[in-house]
Amino acid sequence: MTTDDLPPLALDIDGTLTDGSGRIDPRAFAELPAWPAPVVLATGKAFPYPVALCGFLDVAERVIAENGGVTLVGGAVSYAGDPDRVQRATAAFRDRGGDLGWGDADTVNRWRETEVAARLTADESLLREVAAEFDLELLDTGYAYHLKAPDASKGHGLELVAAALDRDPAEFVAVGDSENDASTFETAGRSFAVANCDATARAAADTVLSESYFDGTLAAMRRVRSTFE
Structure with a gap:
């Protein structure tokens, strides 16, 4: 296998793409567009925020917003919940x-x-x-x-996005830090919690990293990449 075979990513935003002060880590603007597989932003934020972030990052609009209440992939929007x-x-x-x-x-x-x-x-x-x-x-x-609504979750959103991309959800690597990432961890094939995670994310993740915030996300990406080199 080569780095061209790298898996798609499902990444939380707050606490995962940010630094300790809550700002988007500037390294994300170089690292995420360079990833050769699809990158999905999975967040609890309102729908416009991750869509705008995709634009600033220069990655395709693949979004799970509002904790799975809204998904966007391939130009199509889906809704869940009540x-x-x-x-x-x-x-x-x-x-x-x-x-x-x-x-x-x-x-x-x-x-x-x-x-x-x-x-x-x-x-x-x-x-x-x-x-x-x-x-x-x-x-x-x-x-x-x-x-x-209980039936809206990031994990369900990942299933919808994966289907639209003609991927198995188990192909994805998920990175997150919070209770709302647990369903993503359960759905993805491999999951990492950054060191600043809460107890629910810590228990649900396959791997808990020693690095925090975007340092942790970078560490997860490097670990995944190393298995394909």
Whole structure:
């Protein structure tokens, strides 16, 4: 095998393509376009964010956004979950005194289509109460609480993207750091958690790296590449 046979990647963004301050590591702009197989950005962020990042990175628009609620590959967009139920739950949360915590502009949710995110300072107990009442899942990504339908996940999104690329999900190598990456790890053939990962990602990953943030992602990419050289 040669490096032309390298597997496709499914990469989280926050905590994985970023540095410790939350900025995209500038090395990503050279490393990801140079990878010879498809690169998929799999994130909890609202749909426009990873699409824009694909443009800045100069990689094809292959996106799993909103924790699997939205996928984009080959110019086709797919949706999962139940946005109406999420909106009803969010209204109930607010009616009971809850605050999502982002202020009036709320750019975190303004372009979000399938789920709602709350700042980690929001009332977690009330969010979990509302989630249970509306048969929703509350996901703690370390950056926000995400109120979402249980059938929307990054792992399911990876299955959709793989099918569109005529690939087996087991061909993918996944890198991530958080609870929302566990389903990606379970779906991909090989998975790495960077050192700054949470307990759920640590337990789900095949390998936990000693390097953090994009240093960890680079280490994973180098390990994979070394097996093909």
